Amino acid sequence: MEEKLLIKQAKNGDKESLLQLVMAQKTDYYKLAYVYMKSEDDALDAMQDMIVILYENIHKLKKDDAFYSWSKTILVNSCKNMLRKKKKIISLENIKEEGVYEAYENPEDKIVLEKYLSNLSPNHQEVIKLRYFLDLDYETIGQILKIPLGTVKSRISVAMRNLRESMERMV
Numbered sequence: 001m002e003e004k005l006l007i008k009q010a011k012n013g014d015k016e017s018l019l020q021l022v023m024a025q026k027t028d029y030y031k032l033a034y035v036y037m038k039s040e041d042d043a044l045d046a047m048q049d050m051i052v053i054l055y056e057n058i059h060k061l062k063k064d065d066a067f068y069s070w071s072k073t074i075l076v077n078s079c080k081n082m083l084r085k086k087k088k089i090i091s092l093e094n095i096k097e098e099g100v101y102e103a104y105e106n107p108e109d110k111i112v113l114e115k116y117l118s119n120l121s122p123n124h125q126e127v128i129k130l131r132y133f134l135d136l137d138y139e140t141i142g143q144i145l146k147i148p149l150g151t152v153k154s155r156i157s158v159a160m161r162n163l164r165e166s167m168e169r170m171v
Contacts, residue, residue: 007064010054018055022047025068028134029075032144035129036079049078069143076144116163124159131156 003024009017022029029050033043053074061070117125130141142152 003067004064007061007067010058011061015055018051018058021067022051022054022071025071029072031134032072032130033075033079035133036076036083042082043079046075046078046082049082050075053078066143069140072140072144073146116166119166120159120162124155124162127152127155128159128163 003021006017006021010021026047029047030043033046033050034040037043037046050071054071057074061067117128120128126145127141130136130144131138136144138149138152138156142149145152147155
């Protein structure tokens with residue numbers, strides 16, 4: 001109930017309400033930005049850009065229930081814009097995602113996993129990171145990337161098949 005009230009107040013120009021909404025999910029926003037930016041400072045900059053864009057465009061939000069998926073889409077777009085400006089290429093080689101590697105106690109296993117992931121196309125890397133590093137469901141991934149649910153499932157399926165095949169070749 002409080003969330004709907006905060007969204008209504010934010011739509012009426014209340015900055016504090018908007019900040020409360022963002023702060024309620026700050027960890028999720030940070031993790032999402034970090035996966036793209038690979039740097040704490042850049043992730044925080046992307047979050048800051050997202051907040052400015054949210055404030056300037058909150059009146060355009062049609063469905064209040066979609067606030068968080070809408071804001072995450074804005075965050076992803078902010079990250080991509082920053083990367084474009086810096087002419088960086090998203091690479092999994094420098095990302096340290098603890099959740100993904102908990103099962104691997106041996107650092108060599110982590111290196112091998114990173115090697116296989118880096119062989120995937122950027123689209124496949126993106127869906128794998130969102131699904132398995134951040135544990136997002138298919139619908140959320142589709143909303144964030146603005147692609148249909150079937151495309152999300154297809155990309156994950158193809159990525160997993162490619163990973164499996166490349167791992168089998170190495171064994």
